[in-house]
Amino acid sequence: MTKRNVHFFTVKCPHFDTSFSFYLYLCRSIYYNKVITMGKEKIILTGDRPTGRLHIGHYVGSLKRRVDLQDAGDYSKMFIFIADSQALTDNIDNPEKVRQNVIEVALDYLACGIDPSKATIFIQSQIPELCELSFYYMDLVSVSRLQRNPTVKSEIQMRNFEASIPVGFFTYPISQAADITAFRATTVPVGEDQEPMLEQAREIVRRFNYIYGETLVEPEILLPDNAACLRLPGTDGKAKMSKSLGNCIYLSESEAEVKEKIMKNMYTDPEHIRVEDPGHIEGNMVFTYLDAFCKPEHFAEYLPDYSDLDELKAHYMRGGLGDVKVKKFLINVMNEELNPIRARRKEYEKDIAYVYEILKKGSEAAREVAAKTLDDVKNSMKINYFADQALIDEHIRKYQG
Ligand code: TRP
Numbered sequence: 001m002t003k004r005n006v007h008f009f010t011v012k013c014p015h016f017d018t019s020f021s022f023y024l025y026l027c028r029s030i031y032y033n034k035v036i037t038m039g040k041e042k043i044i045l046t047g048d049r050p051t052g053r054l055h056i057g058h059y060v061g062s063l064k065r066r067v068d069l070q071d072a073g074d075y076s077k078m079f080i081f082i083a084d085s086q087a088l089t090d091n092i093d094n095p096e097k098v099r100q101n102v103i104e105v106a107l108d109y110l111a112c113g114i115d116p117s118k119a120t121i122f123i124q125s126q127i128p129e130l131c132e133l134s135f136y137y138m139d140l141v142s143v144s145r146l147q148r149n150p151t152v153k154s155e156i157q158m159r160n161f162e163a164s165i166p167v168g169f170f171t172y173p174i175s176q177a178a179d180i181t182a183f184r185a186t187t188v189p190v191g192e193d194q195e196p197m198l199e200q201a202r203e204i205v206r207r208f209n210y211i212y213g214e215t216l217v218e219p220e221i222l223l224p225d226n227a228a229c230l231r232l233p234g235t236d237g238k239a240k241m242s243k244s245l246g247n248c249i250y251l252s253e254s255e256a257e258v259k260e261k262i263m264k265n266m267y268t269d270p271e272h273i274r275v276e277d278p279g280h281i282e283g284n285m286v287f288t289y290l291d292a293f294c295k296p297e298h299f300a301e302y303l304p305d306y307s308d309l310d311e312l313k314a315h316y317m318r319g320g321l322g323d324v325k326v327k328k329f330l331i332n333v334m335n336e337e338l339n340p341i342r343a344r345r346k347e348y349e350k351d352i353a354y355v356y357e358i359l360k361k362g363s364e365a366a367r368e369v370a371a372k373t374l375d376d377v378k379n380s381m382k383i384n385y386f387a388d389q390a391l392i393d394e395h396i397r398k399y400q401g
Contacts, residue, residue, distance in 0.1 A: 057234075059341075111344045189221075
């Protein structure tokens with residue numbers, strides 16, 4: 001169809017009124033949302049699937065930012081949760097893995113410096129209101145829209161689900177919209193692979209508000225600000241860090257383990273054979289990781305012959321700089337970042353009962369917030385029958401004859 005035809009079709013379309021008012025509504029909604037987020041409190045929410053310990057990709061892509069956001073005080077509330085229900089959607093053959101990893105993720109959060117007095121940490125499955133919200137949101141999304149979600153698409157391929165996609169997995173973007181909206185999150189710090197989820201959530205919010213009146217808050221994604229952190233590749237240079245590829249560095253690993261992974265496994269430049277050969281920076285994981293972790297002050301401490309990363313890169317590209325020297329520098333840089341995390345983890349590991357208590361308290365607090373949103377949703381949908389005296393009165397009159 002040409003553009004002109006589309007226009008013609010719209011004008012002649014019997015639903016012209018609906019589509020035009022929907023368009024007006026969208027303009028209004030964008031305007032209101034700006035006003036709402038400008039004038040109202042800013043709320044952060046994010047979560048992780050507990051399918052394993054968290055690795056440095058999670059750290060540079062999201063965890064580090066969360067700690068900064070928590071400490072900056074620009075946001076009035078922060079919710080961080082362990083998405084165990086979502087993890088079950090593609091791990092139903094191994095629920096024990098999910099169950100065992102809830103505490104691992106909680107420990108990683110606390111180790112990174114997420115502070116339970118500043119952020120509410122909770123477990124997704126403990127908030128039944130999220131299921132109820134998801135159920136209503138399911139009416140606002142078409143099957144074909146879900147099929148078009150690029151993240152779902154690639155995950156279906158990755159898991160060889162083609163012929164037997166679990167319904168729960170297929171609809172997880174909807175449940176993720178419930179996670180976000182239940183807490184009226186304005187800001188969701190996640191990696192770029194989550195962009196389609198945020199888009200889906202925004203569509204659900206707009207559709208809900210259009211049908212039932214302004215109720216839900218439209219969330220925004222907050223991407224990592226350092227390009228190298230958008231998606232940190234695995235130590236082997238493969239696009240994604242993943243447990244099954246064995247190319248991760250975990251936050252809970254020791255200095256010796258990290259050293260071994262960098263020295264033995266890290267992919268550099270296969271053409272850089274002798275020290276004097278010119279080397280490539282692009283696709284060279286040692287430099288990719290330095291881009292993500294290195295700060296100017298690291299040079300004075302560990303590599304005073306160079307003043308910054310650009311100078312180091314230039315030398316490598318010219319030739320005359322060996323991989324081992326750069327790798328040793330990277331090990332120092334990473335250990336400086338990871339040592340305080342390791343120390344904090346050790347402390348919390350000594351008191352696991354306390355960590356469960358943190359999760360329980362957090363889940364209780366989160367539930368109160370989600371219950372309030374669910375109430376608002378049901379009021380907007382007018383399915384709050386017993387509180388709706390006007391409806392009851394109307395029906396009394398109707399049947400009085
Ligand atoms: N899908 C996210 C991940 O795989 C986890 C998640 C679930 C999430 N619900 C969320 C993230 C809501 C942000 C907001 O990492």
